[in-house]
Amino acid sequence: MTIINPNYIYINGKFKENLSVAFDKEIKAIDTIENLQKKYPQATIEEIKENSVLYPGFINTHVHLEFSANKTTLQYGSFMPWLDSVIKNREELVGECSNDLMMQECQNMMKSGITTFGAISSFGLELEVCTQTPQKVIFFNEIIGSNPATADMLYNDFLERLDESKKYSDQGVTPAVAIHSPYSVHPIVLKRTVNVAKTENLPLTAHFLESQAEREWLEENSGEFLPFFQKFFNSSKSVTKIDEFLKSFDEIPTHFAHVVQANEEELKYLAQKGHSIAHCPRSNRLLGCGRLPIETLIELKIPFTIATDGLSSNNSLNILDELRAGVMLHHLGSLEELASLFIGSITSVPADIFSLNSGKIEVGRDSDFALVTLPAKPSSLESIALQTILHTKEVTNVWISGKKEI
Numbered sequence: 001m002t003i004i005n006p007n008y009i010y011i012n013g014k015f016k017e018n019l020s021v022a023f024d025k026e027i028k029a030i031d032t033i034e035n036l037q038k039k040y041p042q043a044t045i046e047e048i049k050e051n052s053v054l055y056p057g058f059i060n061t062h063v064h065l066e067f068s069a070n071k072t073t074l075q076y077g078s079f080m081p082w083l084d085s086v087i088k089n090r091e092e093l094v095g096e097c098s099n100d101l102m103m104q105e106c107q108n109m110m111k112s113g114i115t116t117f118g119a120i121s122s123f124g125l126e127l128e129v130c131t132q133t134p135q136k137v138i139f140f141n142e143i144i145g146s147n148p149a150t151a152d153m154l155y156n157d158f159l160e161r162l163d164e165s166k167k168y169s170d171q172g173v174t175p176a177v178a179i180h181s182p183y184s185v186h187p188i189v190l191k192r193t194v195n196v197a198k199t200e201n202l203p204l205t206a207h208f209l210e211s212q213a214e215r216e217w218l219e220e221n222s223g224e225f226l227p228f229f230q231k232f233f234n235s236s237k238s239v240t241k242i243d244e245f246l247k248s249f250d251e252i253p254t255h256f257a258h259v260v261q262a263n264e265e266e267l268k269y270l271a272q273k274g275h276s277i278a279h280c281p282r283s284n285r286l287l288g289c290g291r292l293p294i295e296t297l298i299e300l301k302i303p304f305t306i307a308t309d310g311l312s313s314n315n316s317l318n319i320l321d322e323l324r325a326g327v328m329l330h331h332l333g334s335l336e337e338l339a340s341l342f343i344g345s346i347t348s349v350p351a352d353i354f355s356l357n358s359g360k361i362e363v364g365r366d367s368d369f370a371l372v373t374l375p376a377k378p379s380s381l382e383s384i385a386l387q388t389i390l391h392t393k394e395v396t397n398v399w400i401s402g403k404k405e406i
Contacts, residue, residue, distance in 0.1 A: 057115025057368030064310025079211035113370030140178035283309035339386035
């Protein structure tokens with residue numbers, strides 16, 4: 001048993017003082033330090049610094065580890081030139097992405113407080129790393145393929161990768177399903193894959209309306225995607241339409257990534273069907289995709305998470321870097337309220353979306369914590385979320401299932 005006595009604890013979206021937490025693998029009690037010492041006299045008291053804030057472990061719902069070798073290779077500024085550079089350099093980048101490199105990026109994520117992440121896996125190459133990292137992993141086996149001639153082969157490959165990931169549920173890996181995007185997955189394969197997630201009650205995610213080019217292709221079979229599909233797939237027509245794609249997910253709540261180019265009608269449909277959104281501010285900026293109107297998400301009560309995406313479209317997997325970028329990007333409304341919302345987007349909100357026994361500091365939850373040390377005493381409890389985002393580049397300590405990892 002361990003007792004930690006920080007200056008502030010993040011509980012139910014608020015910051016509390018004069019409370020401590022007693023825990024082993026799970027949180028056992030939350031009370032004053034005096035009461036907890038009486039209740040657990042043999043417990044170890046964790047030494048901490050002044051101006052400390054205890055958060056639930058942070059959750060990064062959307063990460064691509066397979067392109068972790070990219071630093072200066074890919075082209076940024078607009079979606080299609082970036083995609084062309086991915087196609088051109090894909091084999092080289094994937095080949096350079098060793099297990100050691102991916103494990104290093106898992107460690108870098110953990111230094112920013114991430115105790116759980118969602119790995120979007122196109123090939124299954126990072127599965128071994130995900131079984132070895134201390135963090136918990138939602139392992140999204142991704143299906144991709146719009147050519148009906150190869151549909152069965154790609155679907156069977158997806159099933160094999162999914163079955164392989166199921167073998168490691170006792171090693172912190174949750175098997176899950178990912179749909180690449182409406183422009184890259186044939187409707188027949190889409191239907192079969194979504195049915196697998198629904199039947200087996202697996203977490204489901206999908207990229208959706210990330211760029212204007214995607215929207216033009218799906219709506220009008222025109223725009224920058226037209227020469228791309230003519231060149232690589234000998235096709236001049238999209239395999240599906242926006243509304244058809246959306247309706248495929250009517251019976252299973254789905255975590256859609258990006259959604260930058262969705263209109264208000266489509267966002268209302270997502271809200272109506274109980275879906276959620278993974279928002280990646282830096283990736284959207286680097287690929288020239290635009291700004292997700294989170295004020296509309298708030299109005300429609302669509303749950304959203306802040307996520308880093310992968311190093312193919314970012315310069316770090318540090319979730320605190322992502323929050324800072326988000327604070328600078330979204331200029332509407334109260335700054336402190338936005339910061340508080342963002343802290344929820346990497347703790348309680350993803351925990352609720354994926355039914356995780358973490359993301360909140362309450363009795364019975366897993367003892368996943370991120371301890372932050374502020375540079376000075378905050379001016380008010382209401383300012384702590386913003387000051388954390390502005391002044392923290394790495395957390396001080398991390399616990400996962402009660403084990404101190406940093």
